[in-house]
Amino acid sequence: MAGIIDKKAESLFRFFMSKTYGETIEGLWPDLYVPTAIYAQPDGISLLPSIVQLFGSRVLFITSTVDFNQYNHLFMSISRSLQSNNIPFIVYDEFPESNTDYIDSAVYFARKTHCNLIIGLGGIDSINAAKTVALLTPNYLFAHELFSYPHLYEPIPFISIPTHPLFGFEITPCTIISDIHDGIKKAFFHNYIFPKAIIIDPELSVGVEEDTIAKYTLGTLAIATESVISKNINNITNTLSLRTIDLVFKNLHVALQESDNETAKLNLLMASLMAGIAFSSAQLSVSLAISLALASLTQIDIASYMSVMLPHIMEYNLTSAPGKYVQMSKVMDEDVRDITVIEAAIKAVEGVRKLALDVDIPQRLSQFDVNKTIFSKVAEITLSYPFIQNAPRVLNRDEVETILIAAY
Secondary structure, three states: OHHHHHHHHHHHHHHHHHHHHOOOOOOOOOOOOOOOEEEEOOOHHHHHHHHHHHHOOOEEEEOOHHHHHHOHHHHHHHHHHHHHOOOOEEEEOOOOOOEHHHHHHHHHHHHHHOOOEEEEEEOHHHHHHHHHHHHHOOOOOOHHHHHHOOOOOOOOOEEEEEOOOOOOOOOOOEEEEEOOOOOOEEEEEOHHHOOOEEEEOHHHHOOOOHHHHHHHHHHHHHHHHHHHHOOOOOHHHHHHHHHHHHHHHHHHHHHHHOOOOHHHHHHHHHHHHHHHHHHHHHOOOHHHHHHHHHHHHOOOOHHHHHHHHHHHHHHHHHHHOHHHHHHHHHHOOOOOOOOOHHHHHHHHHHHHHHHHHHOOOOOOHHHHOOOHHHHHHHHHHHOOOHHHOOOOOOOOHHHHHHHHHHHO
């Protein structure tokens, strides 16, 4: 059974890669492709009116209900800025969660308003919803029909404005939405999902809870560490991933301890951005796949699961890519002199565990009151995600369950 699932997942992976990147020669995909203008600086949000005028004239902001309430002060400031520049806009915040039903309602609203630019502002649900609405507005499909990979027309332009690290999803050409027909969180990849522009501004993180920054930054670390060991890694994405790890280890403590330290916050946002760029090419995250599966069957958010699963997945893959782990150990400033390669590789796992403990991240799934009876279903869902196929060690259902039990 596991072998059959693996073959289906591999077939899906090849299919979505061809849909995402296109092929002129079979199996030919770029080492890196990022068609996004990136504005990363303090007070970057002040550039928004000028950036908007590059891509559209009628703006629809997409944000979750939670994010609109939390970042209402940002919307007030942005609205004054846009109004002073005579840029019409509307805010759509009727998203209790990012599922196919709510997406379809937002798309209907976007078409009625004749908007020609979508802006996503907030956390992971807001950004994913905005990506999907921008994609579907000119394509007369229901959201759940995306997962059959239909022919698509180009979306209306989309601008991404994250308020905290999003483990790369502020830029990567992937959107995650929950399908109301089966409750499963599903991932859709396509080059059309790349934002036209992204604004990275540390001032937007003011007021974001420390727990949110910590767990999403650990999620960023998960994406980066797995990109390093991906079979699809190249020199560019390897450099980006290692730099991501470096920035996380050097800045997470500072950002949590010094709430007004804009440099540390900007570095964490940049780490998330680079992890997303690397993931777009490396196409590997077992931690994300397992976390999406767990989040589909429980009420816990994806980032919380990613931060818990990270060291266990690193342990699982350690012996299959020890040299890569040594690279990570060095970036973490671990002393790897006069020890074996395996001992040096283990230090990377220990470094991640120590960081998670230092920032008070839960260490076990049992801390979330997860019932082990769902592990078989979690494993089944995990293997349906195409971005596990570049792992250095092949996964089947039994092995996914073994990782889950170890994390429990």
